[in-house]
Amino acid sequence: MQDIIRGKAYxxxxxxxxxxxxxxxxxxxxxSDPEERKLYGRYALxxxxxxxAGLPQGYITFVAEGDHRSPYQIIIAGKNFGGGSSREHAxxxxxxxxxxxxxxxxYARIFYRNAVDGGFFVPLETIQxxxxxxxxxxxxxxxxxxxxxxxxxxxxxYGLRPLGDVLEIVKAGGVFAxxxxxxxxxx
Amino acid sequence: MGMTMTEKILARHAGRQAVAPGESIWVDVDILMTHDxxxxxxxxxxxxxxxxHAKVWxxxxxVVIPDHFIFTNDQHAHRNIDVLRAFVKEQDxxxxxxxxxxxxxxxxHIALPEEGHTRPGEVLFGTDSHTCTAGAFGEFATGIxxxxxxxxxxxxxxxxxxxxxxxxxxxxPLPPYLMAKDLILHIIGDIGVDGATYRAMEFxxxxxMSLSIEERMTLCNMVIEAGGKNGLIPVDxxxxxxxxxxxxxxxxxxxxxxDARFHSIRRYKTADIQPxxxxxxxxxxxxxxxxxxxxxxxxAYIGSCTGGKLNDFAAAARxxxxxxxxxxxxxxxxxxxxxxxxxxxxxxxxxxxxxxQSAGARISQGASCAACLGGPSDTFGRLNKSEVxxxxxxxNFPGRMGSKTAQVYLASPYTVAASAVTGTITDPREFL
Numbered sequence: 001m002q003d004i005i006r007g008k009a010y011x012x013x014x015x016x017x018x019x020x021x022x023x024x025x026x027x028x029x030x031x032s033d034p035e036e037r038k039l040y041g042r043y044a045l046x047x048x049x050x051x052x053a054g055l056p057q058g059y060i061t062f063v064a065e066g067d068h069r070s071p072y073q074i075i076i077a078g079k080n081f082g083g084g085s086s087r088e089h090a091x092x093x094x095x096x097x098x099x100x101x102x103x104x105x106x107y108a109r110i111f112y113r114n115a116v117d118g119g120f121f122v123p124l125e126t127i128q129x130x131x132x133x134x135x136x137x138x139x140x141x142x143x144x145x146x147x148x149x150x151x152x153x154x155x156x157x158y159g160l161r162p163l164g165d166v167l168e169i170v171k172a173g174g175v176f177a178x179x180x181x182x183x184x185x186x187x
Numbered sequence: 188m189g190m191t192m193t194e195k196i197l198a199r200h201a202g203r204q205a206v207a208p209g210e211s212i213w214v215d216v217d218i219l220m221t222h223d224x225x226x227x228x229x230x231x232x233x234x235x236x237x238x239x240h241a242k243v244w245x246x247x248x249x250v251v252i253p254d255h256f257i258f259t260n261d262q263h264a265h266r267n268i269d270v271l272r273a274f275v276k277e278q279d280x281x282x283x284x285x286x287x288x289x290x291x292x293x294x295x296h297i298a299l300p301e302e303g304h305t306r307p308g309e310v311l312f313g314t315d316s317h318t319c320t321a322g323a324f325g326e327f328a329t330g331i332x333x334x335x336x337x338x339x340x341x342x343x344x345x346x347x348x349x350x351x352x353x354x355x356x357x358x359x360p361l362p363p364y365l366m367a368k369d370l371i372l373h374i375i376g377d378i379g380v381d382g383a384t385y386r387a388m389e390f391x392x393x394x395x396m397s398l399s400i401e402e403r404m405t406l407c408n409m410v411i412e413a414g415g416k417n418g419l420i421p422v423d424x425x426x427x428x429x430x431x432x433x434x435x436x437x438x439x440x441x442x443x444x445x446d447a448r449f450h451s452i453r454r455y456k457t458a459d460i461q462p463x464x465x466x467x468x469x470x471x472x473x474x475x476x477x478x479x480x481x482x483x484x485x486x487a488y489i490g491s492c493t494g495g496k497l498n499d500f501a502a503a504a505r506x507x508x509x510x511x512x513x514x515x516x517x518x519x520x521x522x523x524x525x526x527x528x529x530x531x532x533x534x535x536x537x538x539x540x541x542x543x544q545s546a547g548a549r550i551s552q553g554a555s556c557a558a559c560l561g562g563p564s565d566t567f568g569r570l571n572k573s574e575v576x577x578x579x580x581x582x583n584f585p586g587r588m589g590s591k592t593a594q595v596y597l598a599s600p601y602t603v604a605a606s607a608v609t610g611t612i613t614d615p616r617e618f619l
Contacts (some may be wrong), residue, residue: 015380015381015469017582017584019560019561019582019584019585019586019587020584020585020586021485023561024224024255024560024561024562024587025302025562025563025564025585027224027255027256027559028261028263028264028265028266028267028563029263030227030231030255030266031227031228031231032227032228032231032235033335047585047586047591048585049585049586049591050591079381080380080381080384080414083380083381084224084316084411084582084584085315085316085560086314086315086316086318086331086429087224087332088225088227088228088314088332088333088334089228091332106381106384107384108381108384108414109384109414109416110316110329110330110331110332110411113331113332113335114331114332114333114334114335115334117332117334117338118332118333120335121197125237133401165348174334175334175335175338175346176236176334176338178336179342184213184342185341185342
């Protein structure tokens with residue numbers, strides 16, 4: 001895990017469920033095949049209704065047609081990000097698209113767990129709602145030890161909640177690496 | 188200090204006398220279930236992390252149930268079932284319900300209890316968010332992702348944070364026009380789609396204990412729609428009779444201690460609840476069938492782990508008997524056992540299949556998750572355009588049943604059947 005994460009913001013609203021993050025018809029591609037798995041990046045966030053995609057203006061595609069990497073690396077979202085299905089393809093699709101951090105007001109439990117245990121990106125929570133203060137495309141900087149989110153475009157800074165219990169798993173890079181570190185898995 | 192059922196089950200599986208909410212603990216797993224959508228990814232991680240020749244921790248505790256994308260021409264979906272089949276063969280797993288064989292079951296959450304894999308007091312993890320359905324049997328059951336499932340496959344354990352328990356009590360038996368779906372949609376409307384995040388939801392009171400096992404499954408199935416970690420219903424004679432009819436394996440039920448501490452307790456009188464509807468595009472967008480009266484519909488859908496059990500079809504048949512549907516009405520039995528029962532279950536001298544056929548409904552040829560989660564574009568009942576659908580399923584997120592422009596109303600089988608007859612959202616009391 002990097003202490004400092006920089007990237008462009010992609011802003012979403014409340015209750016972005018995993019069907020919006022990766023619609024079910026795409027759940028057929030192999031996650032093991034290095035080429036085929038790129039399709040998850042291609043279709044990441046393709047289920048978000050157009051008007052709600054890339055706030056505040058909307059109608060901003062997350063990943064361009066024919067590409068599998070997004071120009072945006074940090075997702076800013078409201079309450080209950082990742083609700084619904086337990087499909088781990090959702091956090092993994094965001095990672096394949098190049099997401100390194102998600103900053104939400106709160107998370108649905110299974111999605112949060114999958115993001116942490118799979119080591120896909122750093123899931124952070126804001127203390128106050130900030131998504132209306134950030135525009136899709138703004139340059140952001142996250143300082144994890146300091147628990148801050150800076151909007152480099154506007155110069156404003158916001159507090160983040162400490163990772164708490166899951167910090168060690170996030171630092172290790174996922175539950176397997178963590179379990180090996182603490183001796184729960186042998187090899 | 189006393190413990191709730193959830194705390195007791197987790198303590199026992201962590202080898203501890205007691206646990207408290209908020210603690211992170213490692214628990215031993217009784218059953219791990221996976222299916223065709225998340226199985227291949229789980230198997231990939233298992234091989235990568237434990238080695239190409241690794242064996243699962245206990246072949247008797249792994250259950251593999253293909254159910255999501257079965258009746259489709261999508262070649263990737265077929266390939267995923269081949270991956271499951273090869274793994275099951277390699278690991279010599281006894282509990283695999285293969286597509287195209289007599290063993291094929293259909294929707295995992297209904298198949299698990301039918302095959303005796305749900306038992307009081309146990310810990311069940313599944314790579315599907317509706318794994319919480321099995322809380323109806325008095326066990327701790329919750330959904331996980333591929334990485335956690337792969338960890339269990341190799342290690343037989345997983346870390347969990349002990350949840351606080353929210354208790355929901357219903358007083359009085361259900362009026363004849365209500366179903367468990369109305370109760371759970373009512374609760375979700377009260378607490379919101381994140382109202383139980385990180386928490387257990389326990390259902391109790393004589394209103395709940397008077398429900399059949401299938402109706403109890405409907406209640407627990409949708410705790411995830413409030414963000415809940417697991418649902419739980421106390422074990423009684425109804426639970427025990429069902430479980431003993433499916434398995435001879437021993438189990439140890441738990442009960443709440445008299446001084447168990449709850450996050451909160453909500454009490455409802457069932458007689459106060461109305462036939463309930465969740466409007467597009469969220470399960471907590473609560474309304475009643477009466478308030479939505481007249482909303483024009485294109486389609487009705489009866490199926491899924493929450494609304495495709497035999498009792499769901501029996502309820503729909505009560506309303507559809509001797510009538511004609513005005514909407515394209517899709518009937519999708521959750522499992523092959525449910526499908527067979529549709530032909531043998533009689534209502535006033537007519538089988539449920541005959542009732543649905545005479546009413547003009549379309550009956551799926553295969554048991555599966557089908558259009559509940561959209562699926563490949565050739566999926567039976569999928570909403571491929573901006574249709575308006577009333578459905579007995581559990582989610583009405585944007586695009587959940589197919590097109591992002593479609594609209595889905597969630598309701599009980601009674602309300603869906605009544606609406607299919609009139610073509611607009613209709614309170615089932617008009618027919619019951």
